[in-house]
Amino acid sequence: MGKKELSGRKNWQKQSGFKALQAETNLYDVFEQCFYGTEYKIHKKPKHMKDLYNSVQLSKEVLQQIYNPNIDFTKTKWGVSPDFAIENTRTKKILFGEIKRQDGWVEGKKPSAGRGNVHERCCKLFTPGLLKVYREIGGIDSLDILPFWVVFEGDITRDPKRNREIAFWFDKYKNNYFMWRPNMTGDDLIKHFELNLKKYLE
Numbered sequence: 001m002g003k004k005e006l007s008g009r010k011n012w013q014k015q016s017g018f019k020a021l022q023a024e025t026n027l028y029d030v031f032e033q034c035f036y037g038t039e040y041k042i043h044k045k046p047k048h049m050k051d052l053y054n055s056v057q058l059s060k061e062v063l064q065q066i067y068n069p070n071i072d073f074t075k076t077k078w079g080v081s082p083d084f085a086i087e088n089t090r091t092k093k094i095l096f097g098e099i100k101r102q103d104g105w106v107e108g109k110k111p112s113a114g115r116g117n118v119h120e121r122c123c124k125l126f127t128p129g130l131l132k133v134y135r136e137i138g139g140i141d142s143l144d145i146l147p148f149w150v151v152f153e154g155d156i157t158r159d160p161k162r163n164r165e166i167a168f169w170f171d172k173y174k175n176n177y178f179m180w181r182p183n184m185t186g187d188d189l190i191k192h193f194e195l196n197l198k199k200y201l202e
Contacts, residue, residue: 027084027099027151030186031193040201043085046096048137052079080130082148085138086193088201094138095201097149098122104159114159119166122150122177126169145200146176151189157181 031042054073058066082096100122105114124130125148134140134147156162157179170177175196180189 026186027180027189030189031084031086034186034190039088039090041087041089043087044083046082046085046094048085048094048096049080049082049133050077052133054078086149086197086201091139091202093140093201095140095149095197096134096138096147097151098125099151099153100156101153102156102162104155104157104162106155106158109155111161114156114162116156119152119156119162123169125150140200142200145197146170146173148176149193149197150177151180152177153180 028042028044031040035041051073054076083099084097085094086097087094098121100119102116102118103113104116105111125134125146131147138147140147152166158181163179166177167174175192178189178192
């Protein structure tokens with residue numbers, strides 16, 4: 001870690017007390033402070049894939065069986081909008097990210113408190129099509145890691161069922177998700193990124 005990077009990190013550590021409340025806002029703040037003066041940049045709601053589905057060519061047979069209006073694709077944005085992206089501006093490699101905030105089953109609550117399905121929306125990231133395009137655009141071709149990072153926030157991070165479910169989904173790719181639990185700070189978030197993900201952007 002260079003002198004400028006260390007300096008930037010000290011700045012956010014002094015200002016923080018960052019916790020997982022309003023994680024989406026804090027995540028951006030944490031990384032903006034950490035990346036200040038470095039080659040790294042965080043994008044909020046990156047637009048790299050905003051019209052990804054526009055170019056999908058359906059067969060003539062399918063087109064005959066579905067509603068097929070005259071669409072002006074220059075004005076249509078059918079695509080994917082991740083919550084954030086971390087870019088190494090020198091190598092141009094990008095790690096796309098999602099923030100999943102959800103309730104969960106914890107002390108004083110019934111098991112039904114964990115019935116939400118926000119976490120299930122991250123499953124689309126495992127589809128062959130999105131895995132392929134995330135790797136192509138982000139330049140992360142190593143099969144040791146997935147080309148995305150999911151940060152979970154809220155009671156789901158302590159829910160006994162959801163923790164097992166998510167661990168099973170990610171299998172050996174445990175570094176591709178992070179449980180940003182209520183007792184944690186921005187330092188924990190940065191540490192996970194620096195130890196497990198940063199090297200794939202270098």
